[in-house]
Amino acid sequence: MSLRSSVSSSSAPSSSSSLLDVHGWDAGWAEAFAPYAAQGLLPGRVVRVDRGQCDIATPEGIVRADTAFVTPHDPLRVVCTGDWAAVDPEGVSDPRYVRTLLPRRTAFARSTSSSRSEGQILAANVDHAVITVSLAVELDLGRIERFLALAWESGAQPTIVLSKADLVPDPVGLSYLVEDVETVAPGVQVVPLSSETGEGLDVLSAVVAGGTTVLLGVSGAGKSTLANALVGQDVMTVQAARDVDGKGRHTTTTRNLFVLPGGGVLIDTPGLRGVGLWDAETGVGQVFSEIEELSSECRFHDCAHESEPGCAVAAAIEDGSLPVRRLESYRKLIRENQRIVAKTDARLRSEILKDWKRKGAEGRAALAAKRGRVR
Incomplete structure (x- = not known):
């Protein structure tokens, strides 16, 4: 079954306007679209994207439109399934074009x-x-x-x-x-x-x-x-x-x-082989909310939860209330997220480099002290 036939049969709208409604159109989207309505453009929701073109649910039905006008260099701003868009009405151009995307809510x-x-x-x-x-x-x-x-x-x-x-x-x-x-x-x-x-x-x-x-x-x-x-x-x-x-x-x-x-x-969506983070610090904190809460009880605000005195996270590991696997996973995702963000944030990149250098110096000092005691 084709996408167009599946959308049409599953929604079964009683009128052209209801096709927007069943796809999630509401007063907020109508308000955001108002300036484009004044230009004679049609509102629509992207139901599929395929090689520079997309299928869009509009008051005229499911239409095919070209995305050439909304293809930025930033891959996070390209047309995506779920987007709301302003598209040419029938007869304006051949092919039709998506003229702009409405600001995304999520x-x-x-x-x-x-x-x-x-x-x-x-x-x-x-x-x-x-x-x-x-x-x-x-x-x-x-x-x-x-x-x-x-x-x-x-x-x-x-x-x-x-x-x-x-x-x-x-x-x-x-x-x-x-x-x-x-x-x-x-x-x-x-x-x-x-x-x-x-x-x-x-x-x-x-x-x-x-x-x-x-x-x-x-x-x-x-x-x-x-x-x-x-x-x-x-x-x-x-x-x-x-x-x-x-x-x-x-x-x-x-x-x-x-x-x-x-x-x-x-x-x-297609099955994902890789699930890489992308600037997801808040999301990581939400997933590991218990570690975030424990961190607020540590003696030092920049506690690394390793060997610092008064570490609430280490105490939870010791008494068994926090699994070691959970902390290791938290650390892994935090480090990964920092690496991703650092590639576009020079200040953070500099801070991470300084932290690596500090830890390296501390490790060398500890090794030297240990060798001194052995002698």
């Missing part, structure tokens, strides 16, 4: 795996981020923390779906897995779900019924199957994951936006 971004470490925008104007984790393989809590950091940083409310729950027939075992995930996801709803049996689908449907939801996860996590279940028809092709490691091929190759029958819209 944006889900990550760093690419390229050597240039550029940012990549995955979805725009998202209210809910559904992180899909397959129970067909061993849980990777560190990867979940990464997804959560990006979700919180985007401004969306994350939800974690433990897909393929039917593969864990023991209710007690399933509850333990849910608890494991809840320990790394403070303030986040965790939903065990099976697209085969329907378990948990009603819970997730209620979560995504309002606003815009983006599906995130690695290949083989079951996102396409979940998208089909939420939309109520086979809008995405599904391929089986490998039995040996649970990994799947990239069934979804573009980001597509679908209207949900219970209200709201859904953006399905």
